[in-house]
Amino acid sequence: MYEINKESARFFHNYLFTQGGKWALDYLLGRGLDIKTIKHFGLGAAPNEWDALLKHLKEKGFRLSDMEQANVITKGKNNSYYDRFRNRVMFPIIEINGKVVGFSGRRHPNEDRGGKYVNTSDTPVYKKSKTLFGFNFAKNHCAKQLLVVEGNMDVVSLHKAGFENTIGTLGTAFTSEQARMIARYTNEIVLGFDSDAAGQKAVARASEVLSGSGLKVRVLSVPDGKDPDEFIKKNGPERFKAVLEGAVNEIEYKLFTAAEGLDTTTADGKTKYLNLAAEALATINSPITVDLYAGRLSEQYGITKSTLIKEVDKIRYAKRKIKQKKEIGAIIKPVYTNNEVNPLKRTNQLAVLAEETIISVIMAHPDLLPKAEHFTAENMLSSINQRIFKAVEQSIRGSSGKFDISLFGDEFSPEEMGYISSLQNSKGPFVDPKKSIDDAIAVLENERTKNTPAEAGKLADDEWAKQMEKIIQNKKRSN
Numbered sequence: 303m304y305e306i307n308k309e310s311a312r313f314f315h316n317y318l319f320t321q322g323g324k325w326a327l328d329y330l331l332g333r334g335l336d337i338k339t340i341k342h343f344g345l346g347a348a349p350n351e352w353d354a355l356l357k358h359l360k361e362k363g364f365r366l367s368d369m370e371q372a373n374v375i376t377k378g379k380n381n382s383y384y385d386r387f388r389n390r391v392m393f394p395i396i397e398i399n400g401k402v403v404g405f406s407g408r409r410h411p412n413e414d415r416g417g418k419y420v421n422t423s424d425t426p427v428y429k430k431s432k433t434l435f436g437f438n439f440a441k442n443h444c445a446k447q448l449l450v451v452e453g454n455m456d457v458v459s460l461h462k463a464g465f466e467n468t469i470g471t472l473g474t475a476f477t478s479e480q481a482r483m484i485a486r487y488t489n490e491i492v493l494g495f496d497s498d499a500a501g502q503k504a505v506a507r508a509s510e511v512l513s514g515s516g517l518k519v520r521v522l523s524v525p526d527g528k529d530p531d532e533f534i535k536k537n538g539p540e541r542f543k544a545v546l547e548g549a550v551n552e553i554e555y556k557l558f559t560a561a562e563g564l565d566t567t568t569a570d571g572k573t574k575y576l577n578l579a580a581e582a583l584a585t586i587n588s589p590i591t592v593d594l595y596a597g598r599l600s601e602q603y604g605i606t607k608s609t610l611i612k613e614v615d616k617i618r619y620a621k622r623k624i625k626q627k628k629e630i631g632a633i634i635k636p637v638y639t640n641n642e643v644n645p646l647k648r649t650n651q652l653a654v655l656a657e658e659t660i661i662s663v664i665m666a667h668p669d670l671l672p673k674a675e676h677f678t679a680e681n682m683l684s685s686i687n688q689r690i691f692k693a694v695e696q697s698i699r700g701s702s703g704k705f706d707i708s709l710f711g712d713e714f715s716p717e718e719m720g721y722i723s724s725l726q727n728s729k730g731p732f733v734d735p736k737k738s739i740d741d742a743i744a745v746l747e748n749e750r751t752k753n754t755p756a757e758a759g760k761l762a763d764d765e766w767a768k769q770m771e772k773i774i775q776n777k778k779r780s781n
Contacts, residue, residue: 397438520550683750
């Protein structure tokens with residue numbers, strides 16, 4: 303699959319410098335890029351044909367089934383296939399290890415049909431929630447900080463302008479997997495999202511995800527609501543550097559944006575703002591920081607600091623209750639694929655979901671495999687999950703502690719690979735991975751000795767959810 307992506311990237315890049323790809327090259331040059339930058343990022347163009355890449359890959363000896371799994375071709379009617387990317391400027395998505403794992407294609411500037419960007423869907427070697435555009439280059443320039451922006455062109459333009467610590471989110475909301483990856487390379491992150499309403503929401507989501515990462519978070523506010531690329535073209539790299547150095551911390555940004563659209567000179571406006579400010583303060587873990595900003599707000603808006611802190615505590619309590627429900631929900635109701643690959647799920651849903659939880663958590667956190675050392679594949683009830691657990695274990699032990707799904711192709715059928723991919727891409731959310739494994743093992747051990755498959759299969763969703771909680775609590779008390 304990596305070889306298919308590599309050959310596809312080479313095909314798109316070479317086509318960019320042909321007469322057919324001239325429009326894409328002109329577009330990139332018109333956006334201020336130069337040939338050196340274009341080659342550095344391996345940018346390319348997809349022909350305006352239905353099967354140009356397909357034919358090229360077939361000539362290179364690749365199979366249709368593998369091309370489809372890599373998501374460079376799509377299956378149409380009558381079992382025919384066609385290129386997924388057509389008439390688009392192509393941005394190869396490259397992992398930190400330098401391997402091409404997918405693509406992002408921008409439509410022709412004169413076209414208005416289809417989405418502005420078409421991206422590779424999740425595949426066995428690519429998961430967008432774990433990938434950041436440009437990180438393969440930025441990882442070598444981010445000792446001080448990383449700048450995160452939204453668009454691929456912003457990333458490429460900022461690198462050309464000398465800001466080689468820039469990465470992009472590939473059109474997806476910022477994720478905990480991305481935060482953990484960033485934390486391994488730097489101590490500070492600057493969020494450079496657009497200043498519109500959507501951009502502010504993206505900042506809020508990213509800030510929430512980053513709150514437990516240990517990273518220092520600052521937010522970039524580009525003057526006149528421009529994106530970084532526009533600002534640099536108009537004002538130059540030095541002015542942008544000054545703006546970057548003036549990025550405010552996360553809490554100051556939240557307090558500033560909370561006041562937008564409110565008349566804080568009125569009682570109603572002041573009340574609404576202080577409620578929003580209390581929500582912002584409730585996201586801070588440091589009591590000293592909360593006390594500092596609560597003091598400033600109390601002086602500015604004429605309320606007692608204790609009143610504001612009391613409201614903050616009330617919001618925190620409500621958020622803790624929500625988090626607790628999510629933690630239980632992560633274990634008792636994960637969402638996976640259909641029952642055809644794992645038929646035991648029809649009759650023993652509780653046990654199989656526990657098995658799937660164990661596998662998914664270990665896939666996402668290979669370092670937790672020792673947590674399940676006393677637990678073997680034979681402890682599982684379903685044969686497919688026994689095979690998957692053994693394969694995952696072998697993959698991690700044989701790949702320097704890393705999980706690589708691309709090694710599974712010869713051991714499992716396409717349908718089984720789809721099931722495995724869904725386990726790997728499970729949204730969870732596994733708020734506490736270690737706890738998730740412990741609780742799932744407790745449920746599975748209890749299920750093996752207490753319930754027959756037929757009995758478990760008769761449980762309604764709410765009944766087996768309650769039973770699972772009860773098992774977990776009993777396990778804790780026995781420990």
